Amino acid sequence: MGPFWTPPLPVDRDKLSPSILRELDQRGDRRSFKGYVLQIYDVPDGKPSGVFEIAFCSKTGAACAIYESEAG
Numbered sequence: 001m002g003p004f005w006t007p008p009l010p011v012d013r014d015k016l017s018p019s020i021l022r023e024l025d026q027r028g029d030r031r032s033f034k035g036y037v038l039q040i041y042d043v044p045d046g047k048p049s050g051v052f053e054i055a056f057c058s059k060t061g062a063a064c065a066i067y068e069s070e071a072g
Contacts, residue, residue: 004044008036008054016053023064024055033057033064040067 013035033055040050
């Protein structure tokens with residue numbers, strides 16, 4: 001079995017990475033995006049190996065994401 005991830009969990013948009021928030025601010029439409037977090041696992045009973053943070057706008061279909069690797 002290869003890596004897998006959790007279903008997207010909604011998070012407060014303002015809790016996303018500063019990099020994502022800067023990108024949304026440059027677009028000028030932070031309020032139209034919703035925040036989500038997914039944890040990545042390499043093995044089912046292991047600790048998460050990383051996290052995806054995603055900002056998604058259902059109105060335009062635009063997304064901005066960042067991957068953060070967990071320290072091993």
